[in-house]
Amino acid sequence: MSQTNRLSSGGLIDRRKPLSFQYNGKQYQGYEGDTLASALLANGVDIIGRSFKYSRPRGIVAAGAEEPNAVMQIGASEATQIPNVRATQQALYEGLVSSATNGWPNVDFDVMSYVGKIGGKMMPPGFYYKTFMWPQTMWPTYEKYIRKAAGLGRSSTMKDPDQYDTLNHHCDVMIVGAGPTGLAAARAAAATGARVIIADEQEMFGGSLLSSRELINGKPAIDWVRTVVDELSANPDVVMLPRSTVNGYHDHNFVTIHERRADHIGDRAPVGMTRQRMHRVRAHWVVLATGAQERPLVFAHNDVPGVMLASAVTTYIERFGVVPGNELVLMTSNDDAYLTALSWASTGRKVVAVVDSRAKADGDLVKQVIDKGIRVIFGSAVYDVDGGTRVKAARISGLTADGKKLTGKSETLSCDTIASSGGWSPVVHLSCHTGSRPVWDDNIIGFVPGETQQKQLIAGGIRGHYDLLDCLTEGMNCGYVAAERSGYGPVGKRPEYKVARIRRSPAMPLFLVPHLKPISQAPKQFVDLQNDVTSAGIELATREGFESIEHVKRYTAMGFGTDQGKLGNINGMAITAQVLGKSIAETGTTVFRPNYTPITFGAIAGRNCGELFDAKRYSAMQPWHEENGALFEDVGQWKRPWYFPKSGETMQQSLNREVLAVRNSVGILDASTLGKIDIQGKDAREFLARVYTNAWAKLGVGKCRYGLMCKEDGMVFDDGVTSCLAENHFLMTTTTGGAARVLEWLELYHQTEWPELEVYMTSVTDHWATMTISGPNSRKLLAQLTDDIDLDKDTFKFMDWRPGTVAGVPARVFRISFTGELSYEINVSANHGLQVWKKLMEVGKQYDITPYGTETMHVLRAEKGFIIVGQDTDSTLTPYDLGMGWAVAPTKPFSFIGKRGMAREDAVKPNRKQLVGLMAKKPDVVIPEGSQAVANPNQPIPMTMLGHITSSYYSATLGRSIAMGLIRGGLDRMGETVYYPQADGSVIEAEICSPVFYDPKGDRQNV
Amino acid sequence: MSEVLEPKKASAAGTVASAEPVYALMDQRPADMSNAESPLSRFRWQVSSSGKNVGVVARELALLGHFILRGNVANADFVKGAAEVLGVELPGTLKSNAKGNLVVRWLAPDEWLITVPGEQAFAIESNLRKRLTGHYSLVNVSGGQTLLVLSGADAVNVLRKSCHYDVHDRNFPVGKVVGTTFAKAQCVIRRAGQQEWELVIRRSFADYLAAWIQDAAQEYGFAVK
Amino acid sequence: MEKYSALGLLKHSLSNHENWPRLWHNPTPKKKYDIIIVGGGGHGLATAYYLAKNHGITNVAVLEKGWLGGGNTARNTTIVRSNYLWDESARLYEHALKLWEGLSQDLNYNVMFSQRGVYHLCHTLQDIRDNERLVSANRLNGIDNEMIDAEQLQREIPLLDCSRNTRFPVLGASVQRRAGNARHDAVAWGYARAAAALGVDLIQQCEVVDMVIENGAITGVKTRQHGVIKADRVGCVAAGNSGVLAKMAGFELPVESHPLQALVSEPIKPVLDTVVMSNHVHGYMSQSDKGDLVIGAGIDSWVGYGQRGSYSIIEHTIQAIVEMFPAVSRVRMNRQWGGIVDTCPDACPIITATPVRNLFFNCGWGTGGFKATPGSGHVFAETLALGKAAPLAEPFSMFRFHSGALIDEHGAAAVAH
């Protein structure tokens, strides 16, 4: 295919580097330096999509972030599909595959457009709120069809093959936008020695200068850009980020930047490179030099392909060497657009006329156009367009001085392109992200940034200052000021900029060009092209009472699209103001929020996916567990062995084997994950007494004690054993999941409530590897591995601990038990955990030592009625509710945490839910955990529930099922029967009993 | 929580007179260290294929003695005593002091991390216990953490991918110590040299952090010493 | 009130939609009302509607400081479900769900209530236990909810990664099939239109800045724009601003206002036709009828009235989303925003009389009150009409925080929704 619209010279493309690409299945060619949009235009492609609601053909309108129509599907394979890529911001690369997003069967012939044409009148804003209500049962069907029509592009269905990452930055001056203003600012700030970051969303730095014919210091602007870029690149304290969109400006000068590192290279990133990168910047000062976007004028049929933004036309000609048509009608309310006429004329193609809404204008550019002999029609406007799939003609008419009415005769100018300019809208978006509201400025006919809390400076186009010399000077000044306020400079000699000033005549505020017919009857005048929002739609919204601009937005969907209304919003606000008879300042804007332009989910997630989504925490014995076939359970961030199946075993068979091994011989558990806190200081005891519910004053050295912790409300929140290592020295254990929480809670109380207590706490969770050997043979086993610990049952008693050596490694051994069997918890420095574990396994072989995991541990402890905080409790239970009043010492001198809470009216009510044991009447039935109990299973629904099963297992020890659960008033209802209705309609009958199912006297651990 | 303007008197209820030692002291290192496993000793590093430039080098300083010392700097004798035993002053805010292989890092206004060669650990612990006075705490955490040194021209970029702390020379000179978040874990970082960053890594997070680090380092060329 | 219908739409299209009536007017406030409702969000408007419809009280004003439905009603991720754990809340939310089921017809306004199902993923054994408990309790309370395993889940939601390769593999899910979502703005507008038609004054741009209290009873409110407006009873339904209003009345609430954020992707073709939420990896997602993926983010831990929160929260949320739905990695996030949610220590609302006579509060819905909108309005209208708590509201008194009769729904409420 030939590039019919490509000029033979000029622009910043490299004609020596042709690139081929695909659009809608056809091959085309463009050049390096093209965007997908410029390449499509070069090839004379008019229709690049269909509109969302009415399915009208659409063409490329803009050249940058404000483009509403050209949102394409990109991707050569299923896994690399990217929906909704703005063609104006997608660099062309060899082999790029693209297609239009909407349109069925294709964009050139779209069946849906007939629905739009016929049904369009039936589809004003909000029509769906008024219909589809009958019959009620049909809504799911209606919705199915509504949803079919939804969406623009499509997501891949496969895992993304690319990777993304994040880089953190700190800088003195963050500059957003690398147009003349931003570059001048960066140069100034960098000269002071400040750390500078400058980012621009475009492929290269230069901003508006990339398509400008102006001279800076006597040379083409692009030369100046190159010089400055080189200068900045040489400075190690300057970070330059082209292709990087500052997508969010957050509180306290936190800025996020989305860098597309590889999107210009190919379908997916080269090996070893992330596709995109999020930069997270904390800046002292931020300089916003984001420039301004041109505003189109709104007139009837302004969506026909060939209607474009004036400045975009200039950009395509000057930067890309592409003339997007043959015959141009230019419609403007200001001088700047005359540049477009000059550019167009310079290509040798025809400028049919410049239609200027102003009665007269005599600025330098206007004069140049008139001097060229181009027809300029003052006091007129394009009010309608002829053409379906491409502009055929512009209808123009005289316009009253206030722009409210057409006057005089209308004329039809045949042309294939209409470029329009209604002036400029400063890119205020970022300045609004932190809550600042923009303010309307009549002088520049636009919104400018309002007051802010941030350390933010603004310069150039964003302030409505468009003169190039002003931009350079303002940018430079801001650069210096920002650097100085960050503690750098001042510098001696400042660069001087010489730029010829262009005299401009005053612009006219014009947004909606009136039609011969009133708004409601005129042909569609599009405001938001992506969402098919028209001036009539806005008028209708206000007529129905949606008068706040926020209501207008939500009722019409104006600004909801992927362009977030960059092109249309200000016009929409002006039209709302007009139909309400208010000023634009009164109407105000909607809220600009991140993102400035949409950014990839993958990029935000960065490397935090899959394996790295969250830390996996392991104990020192993990290699052994893996080698020995453990299955793992996620407990917090920990991976804990769940059980150790042998080949061919079912889970229940493994559990039975593991349980019986503990009961009959010896089992071994990796208990390293328990939280451990080393507590030292002379007030340690007092501190323990305040944070645990029970007493600690008399716990002797060498002794251990179990304790419950409550919050101030008296509800249990953690538990564990604390041991007295020495008079002023304790070791506290917590639940695995609660470790960090408990330590932070202890610190909170110590630091803020009781700083006078002399106590220090240090986490030693990771330091100690803990292995529990449990079972009647555990003493024998231990005896074979230690010669310096006296294991005699009367010297080393239950709830004692002893220091010594185990398997040649210094250890602390705690005789505590969570299984009810004779047990020893062996703690060694984790550097030696694996070696001691292996030794235990080796020596334990003679007792058939059996490793067991959390599941077996749960069964064993349930046989003994020991609770697991978080499983048997849920933050609504006091120690008394758990039947653990024995662990509360209400007479302690200090009102320990939880004491007052558990005495509140509701907490002492007689009929509270209490933890009891439950035995299914059929011993082989394991009541499903979570099952709710009722007194009468035949009562109507809703039933009165008594509580639920918290733990439930098959106990191989007892040869039957056992369960623990809450029952209202349960502690006084021993022997009663309760019922557990199941999802399948069956009912499980169970008897309330003591939760201690096995060895109630504790004989087995006291041996 | 409460605003404690005038500390209440500590209740004396807890203290019982006893001849027992006040703190438990224990040499936790076996004589035979041949089977010891440092937190990273088993990690299977994936280094860049040879021939590539190496921008980041990782090196574990395994099996050192690690101690958390806590105490009050207002207690002059505690400060003096610590300095006497350690041979260096307790460093002030965000600083470290080193003498040979012994490094003391500031962690908090009342907290320091001391690392020493493993074989000296117990001697130093004992000497501190003997010498220190007043309210203080000393905890051996040698099994719970390790030091990983990242060096090379791009080590700094691995840090910038992993934590949001400002690692620029102007903010993070050699010798500075910072406790911060690192990926989704907590980490203490000391700048040990111009291109040398020493991370304190908790054992249970070691695999995760190592995997994270090598992934971050891949693009620069990664080697392990 | 003109009845909306497809036929009406056709008729109006013939006159170029020039004759559509307003949904509500902008009345000048009267000097005195029987009842003033402070807050024109979904709950406030629903309250006004049911006061008029069910209790015949039409001398009512809704005072809204901004635009109707512009608070959390405009900002939520629209999840509607009733599978709460405790009897008290289950009853309240199920009451709401039943009202949702006929709401479009009742209001003659299509609120697009879509019962597409809500899934709660289980990633740990404890998640399974908690969900089994919830499902069992719901069932016996007459609320549909069921457990499904990972294989079935994968069949029902192809986009979800139910493989073992994730950091926290999905073990199963509970699903309430009658749950779903609705078009949030339409709910506010539908109630507003219906309430206005019954004679309620909806007064926008009218901020309450003080309370007029005489002898321990409220007699009116002071507004920034219209001075004092008197009333026999006042009901505050101001969500995140409830604490501010309570302060005007001289008391504190057990409520803190936090930023809660949400975000949407660009519109894409349908990929997800239900609602999926995971407490464990902490994220949830659905797809709107327009095609955007609607994603709820987490809550900031600090009090914030700025309608924006921290970026790190967004990061964590998106990590979770990409982890659950790896196929959307290349899709882009379009917009994020925040609301101010009034959170209670037990994650349950407060519908209550207060220390000031004739002053009532309906607040504390926190991260999950959208789903309750019809029920909350219904019950609060009854409360205001009676001058004391309606039966369904009784357990939700603010004084439960004295006695300790909390209704701890953290498990069921967990992530924001």
Place this chain on the structure above:
Amino acid sequence: MLHIFCPHCGEYREEEEFRCKGQAHIARPLDPEACSDEEWGHFMFFRQNTRGQHRELWVHSTGCRKHFNVIRNTVTYEIEKVYLVGTKPETEGAAS
């Protein structure tokens, strides 16, 4: 994204290093048993929830693990002052 000065580390740090622990200066009653249910409930649950200048307690959890107080505007999010637990801010702002 807040940037918070830790008075213990003497530096600004990123929000992710901290955790907010809620309203500051809530005195734990010295004699809890003398409190009525109402008073105790108030201590535990009722909060100023200030819109505007708010005092709150923060902890530098991944840094020095120390708690400190912050005066922060809950509307603009600006941090006006940071001060140690157990001290009063030098100037008394009008707590609103």
